[in-house]
């Protein structure tokens with residue numbers, strides 16, 4: 001096996017060689033947090049028990065356990081063990097290495113164990129904080145020996161009691177009228193109740209009188225005081241109350257019930273309830289006020305007599321239950337309890353497996369329950385560890401799945417410091433179970449605890465009277481709150497079966513009647529609560545809907561505005577472009593035929609003048625023709641008798657005729673010009689017509705564009721219409737919601753989950769609205 005440096009390695013386990021598996025966690029890290037709180041990994045100690053004579057003669061010593069140093073131990077699989085067999089098949093390793101906060105070898109004395117393990121918890125306890133110590137291991141590994149010890153070798157418990165009495169010194173409160181109540185509170189007892197307490201205590205002591213050996217006489221001298229005593233001048237006093245109970249087959253039994261000693265009667269189990277602040281406690285558990293160490297010793301002996309100690313093949317006096325001894329220290333100032341701290345020492349049942357112990361019937365059930373509660377403890381520790389590991393998803397911690405973890409949930413969640421002593425023997429025959437225990441402890445060692453510097457304010461005790469109603473809490477009497485959680489805890493219980501078999505028919509009927517009344521009250525309370533939650537959720541949903549509606553309308557308004565602006569801009573651009581285009585086209589067409597206006601009017605004037613001249617000449621010609629028929633040139637020369645006058649007239653005619661011809665030709669030219677101008681006019685008209693056509697064409701394009709923009713406007717209107725539909729949906733949702741809350745007033749609906757109901761309520765109207773709402777037809 002290769003050696004590894006075990007310090008500062010932070011993995012759960014790592015392989016260090018062919019046949020070597022190392023399970024190490026960072027050795028107990030302690031960090032100071034702001035505000036003085038302390039954060040550290042759970043302290044897990046290992047105690048290795050010495051071999052007994054029988055074990056040595058049975059050749060149980062096969063070097064399975066090797067202590068390397070004060071924090072590292074190796075486990076070497078012996079031949080024939082399941083672990084060796086699987087490692088031979090290539091599954092897993094045969095050599096395992098584990099690290100602990102501290103390892104105690106077989107030679108370690110009880111006093112050394114006490115000093116090294118519970119020192120910090122002890123001072124926490126005396127300082128007003130809670131502490132929890134587990135002993136965990138396979139059966140016959142030395143758990144009870146470590147916790148309780150023997151009269152000659154007292155274990156941790158008697159030493160804790162002794163150290164507490166040493167601390168209290170002369171400040172002991174012997175009034176017995178202030179008693180622990182629920183989990184963290186105290187009750188003020190009237191004289192009658194004090195009498196009852198005294199007689200119960202006397203009954204216990206009477207039954208153990210003869211057998212009791214005072215603890216102090218048997219070796220507690222070495223127990224040193226862990227903290228300095230309260231100063232003499234300090235007027236505060238301390239009362240010490242103890243309880244002793246066991247969890248057997250997932251039922252809680254009080255080990256200090258006097259009746260338990262008689263075998264004829266069946267034991268009644270106690271209920272684990274919630275005090276309303278998330279702290280579980282054992283209801284009706286007997287608390288005994290102890291004034292001396294001798295009294296404590298008697299209480300312990302009495303409880304031990306009651307323990308379920310059924311014989312198994314491995315250990316004739318093996319304890320088959322988890323036994324829990326709890327000490328409560330009440331600090332009393334001016335007749336008021338100002339502080340309560342609790343130290344629980346839990347001796348867990350053996351963690352062996354069924355096949356190994358050859359268990360059958362009742363023993364098989366025991367083993368199942370033991371393994372189950374240890375499994376849940378392991379699950380809780382694993383979940384706690386995982387939740388504290390960065391990057392790991394927060395997982396559910398199954399505290400409430402077993403009585404054991406339910407009771408100590410608060411301690412694991414920061415209301416105290418927990419530590420664990422893992423007990424192992426070195427026997428080859430129990431190697432596989434021992435390996436299992438070691439792996440479990442590797443997980444426990446990685447659980448981080450945050451221990452507050454001062455006792456938590458929320459744990460400040462509440463003092464209650466005989467009726468259980470608080471006298472004062474934070475200076476204010478809060479009877480209503482207490483009443484509500486007391487009625488709750490009555491109803492929170494899961495198991496009454498254990499008591500049922502003992503009850504008479506009448507008692508059962510009464511019980512049923514009272515349960516029915518409680519059930520009705522509980523239903524009523526639930527209904528009110530459900531209504532409140534519904535209303536709250538309804539209001540929240542309505543608020544959310546209104547906000548989202550407002551946001552959507554705002555968005556639509558903005559969208560609409562931006563669209564309109566864009567459309568207007570586009571229109572303007574198109575209009576300008578069309579105007580420009582029409583002008584350009586007109587200019588292009590006109591350019592070729594362009595006649596300056598002045599020239600054109602001058603031409604027209606000339607034409608008019610010429611026309612006038614032509615008509616004058618025509619008038620003149622016709623008047624001459626009236627006097628003498630105008631002859632042809634040859635004819636006039638042959639026929640006229642008076643030649644001289646005739647010749648003069650002929651010349652004039654000829655001259656006129658020439659003038660007329662010249663004028664005719666000018667007229668003809670002018671006519672030509674007019675025709676030409678008319679033709680040009682026609683051409684200009686055609687050009688104008690073309691320009692108008694082009695303009696019309698562009699106009700139609702503009703119309704198209706307008707139509708397109710109209711379509712866009714319509715699609716926007718469509719969006720707006722959809723919005724209206726959404727509004728309708730919202731309105732229908734609101735009315736549905738109102739109906740729902742009305743319904744919840746009217747009838748108690750089966751509790752199938754509030755969220756499911758709301759989801760139904762929310763989804764059903766949506767479906768109908770989407771299928772039935774008529775769609776708006778598009779505008780033409």
Ligand SMILES: Nc1ncnc2c1ncn2[C@@H]1O[C@H](COP(=O)(O)OP(=O)(O)OP(=O)(O)O)[C@@H](O)[C@H]1O
Pocket residue numbers: 048049050106137138139140141142143144145146315317318319320348349350351423
């Ligand atoms: N460190 C030790 N030194 C001497 N004897 C020890 C030591 N540890 C345990 N023993 C003895 O071993 C036997 C078994 O121890 P114990 O009853 O404490 O085991 P256990 O783990 O509590 O068993 P179970 O789970 O069955 O109750 C007892 O006789 C006890 O006295």
